Amino acid sequence: MLISPERLSQSETVSYRLSKSKFLSGLQCHKRLFLEIYQPALATKPDEITQAILDMGTEIGELARKRYPGGVLVEADRKHAAEAIAHTKALLADPSVPAIFEAAFMFENVFIRVDILERLSTGESGESIWRLIEVKSSTRVKDVHLADLAIQTYVINGAGVILAKSCLMHISTQYVYPGGELNLHEFFGIQDCTEPVQARLADVPDKLNEMKAMLAETAPPVIEPDGHCFSPYECQFWDHCTKGKPERWVYYLPGGDRTYRQLARLGIQTIDEIPAGFNLTTGQRRVKDNVEWVSPKLPIMLKTVRYPVHHLDFETFMPAIPRFPQTRPYQVIPTQWSNHVEYDDGRIEHDHYLCLDQKDPREELAVRLLESLGREGSICVYSDYERSVIGRLAEALPSLRQELQRLLSRLWDLFDVVRDHYYHPAFKGSYSIKSVLPAVVPALGYGDLEIRDGEIAARAYHRMLFDEMDWVEKARIREALLKYCARDTLAMVELRRELGKKG
Template identity: 40%
Template sequence: MSDHIQRLSKSQYLRGLQCPKALWLHRHRLDLAPPITEQKQWLFDSGHEVGRLAQAFFEDGLLIDEPYRATDRAIDATNHAIADGREVIYEATACSPDGAFSRIDILKKDGPVHRWDLIEVKQSTAVKDYHIDDIALQRYAFAEAGYDVQRSILMHLDRDYVRRGGIDPHQLFLLEDCTDLAVSRMAAVPGLLANLLQVANQSDEPTAPIGRHCRSPFECDFVGYCWQHVPAYSVFNVFGGDKLDSLLAMNILDVRNLPPALPLTDRQSIDVQAHVSGKMHIDRGAVAGFLNALEYPLYYLDYETIFPAIPLFDRSSPYQQIPFQFSLHTQQRPGSEVAHEEFLHIDGDDPREDFIRALVESCGSRGSVIVYNMAFEARINRELAARFPRHAAALEAINTRMIDLLVPFRSRYLYHPAMQGSASIKKVLPAFVPELRYDDLAIGDGDTASRQYLKCIKNMVTEDEKQTIYADLKRYCAMDTWAEVRLIERLREII
């Protein structure tokens, strides 16, 4: 048991609201949490980058840069900064007498007297519900510490911002006054805080049911620990919403134990029956109808993209998907050899115009363009058309030829128990073409591909490392389109 806990930080308070047991485990059994992944660290780093730009929105701010756990020193430094007449303070720190501890991204004086605005910076593009709990706790901590708090403002990225030249923080961010929302939740803070401190200080691990809250609004660090008893394929793979909650209330996790009278959709029925029987479900007529819609030549296409919070290139917006790579396998007629070509932009500048030209030239003017999850590639093409209008007609023509290979699996024309309720290609491929594996690749998913490419164009790696990454990116993207080829072959074999 650790020392008596007298304070909760904002992040711990939010963790406790999601699940009190998660708070206790975080304070007493952090050894049960997995290491921070590269993906999560990348998200943290992106948030810090956004935070630094937000500071540039305001002039003459002073940064309180005491270490995170040096709470008292940070509070003293904040008080000294205010005594010195500072009107903008970054990472100002306060603590309420009952233990609500918070750092605010930007503390800004409101008018000539000692009134203050609290400005919390988020790398999202909209205000979310859990943000209100966040700023309510902050407002409470500062108000109870003696601050005359005026507005609670949430500062977030403007999704409609389009970069033109250098980044202008005054255009990149939106400031939304959330004072009323924060005040409306403040009344509950003292009681919630007292309860969570009590939980944090108890000697025994609390009990808590598992449920949707384990992954909402965030994936809990302790899912691997708390879910050890959950089967690999469970009610979580089949149900959601109130139906899932009712099954969990009955302590039903295994789909073999579903109540006989439980109503199921067609898709749920297929999934459950396949799992129970261990047999594949096939609707041969529907599969044949899908295959008959294909027109040769066939173009098997896949994109890789980056989507940085802060736009890197002119004519791009926060989190806009920027395609930098495609793979294309082509088959001219049934039974003919499959050719492969690819595009990967390695110059470090905006890849989109070169991408478009290579794409349009490679995809020809007729034949089906097969993608997996058409909504992704089609949306990217529409966005490219909007930003590069001279290519709009060619991009739209490619969209009109697209066939979504996701459809037969998502619609359950074909379903294998190994899919475990998912139509993701990462589940479908090993179920139907087990000899093809992503886990043998150095880059095995789109998020990793995006991060590795960003490392290259931001010069975060050596030239030799860049060449290795580029080769790994080519292998990964080619795997995606070869997987599409093999899945179409498998569909033909099945009917």
């Protein structure tokens, strides 16, 4: 792709500005940085889940400021960089300001905003010493956070501010919410990253120079998409970069980047070109063979269920900010279940639970679950998730512990049966129920549902309970949640039935 002559002449004269997020994009992939600067319209818009993560980051950032009473926010946005920098300068010079939020700095054409800049001390000369605090909604320091702190430290140093420490503030999963006001000193942990950040500082000028040289080119660098496009962040140019790839591109072979890179090095583009002698796992072999496969043991495995067969699915949410006493940040809280019961005469009954009140739902949910599952029959699930949810409920609810633990021996995992005994080309290597259901039971997909994904369901639940909205919207979300969870359990009933015809 070549940049137009007009754009070319612009790029020679316009000094684009880098930011810390652009710097991080450049560390991930030079092509990504190039496209973000010159052709942002090629990016795919963030989906609902990505947007929810971004919104949560904003909420956590605002909460973190409350730890610094008297701190002053630099309000000018990124379109008003000069005002933001001027306001920051004034606040730096005012010793009565204990902390600055969103302080703005520019050095070597890199513009940054700092979540929290805390004044540690002011000397007799009037010069202050500062602590840089980057706020993240994650629960630990990651490698990308150090790169993030390194570019900020580089720019702040360059702007002449004395920085004593570079720290990361993150959410502490050790914090148990007692109810009432959050204790922000316990909810957030602060990790001093000064040493590892200092170790990275020496690399920053070289990295910046490489990026600037690349950005002076007239076309993006030729970089093949692969696993690097998802680490540390999913790149929004994936659709653009892969649009010319064949339908059976080797990257789609399950098994990760190593196999893909091996095959790419051999010049192999499609799964069908993989040579017969190439070492593949059983799962990869099925994708390569691309034909329906039924294990002779499938009928036997399907008959190992005991009637009445319950088909169980939970929905959960994991609020970063704990909502209920005695819970931790990001604790998995089950909020909903669906149970389709199939009797040996073919009858089907449906039961469900969905907590609609702002309260810890776990005890009520568990009591109703035990009633619904009774003491007989297999409990068909799809994956280990239901086992882990029941296990956590048993831990949290001593009075129901034994009864809940008894359920574990009745669990019967349809996922294992499908993975080990059946393959359909439409799975494309994925055994997720979202891939398996439309292939085996084409009449019953998820396409007609408003909510089609567990993460979206969790987000919708959170909104329904804690956001301001009218009752019509609440009712709409409630219906969508009920339909989604019920579809997951009906899917298991129909999958067992259809697979039973394959033997």
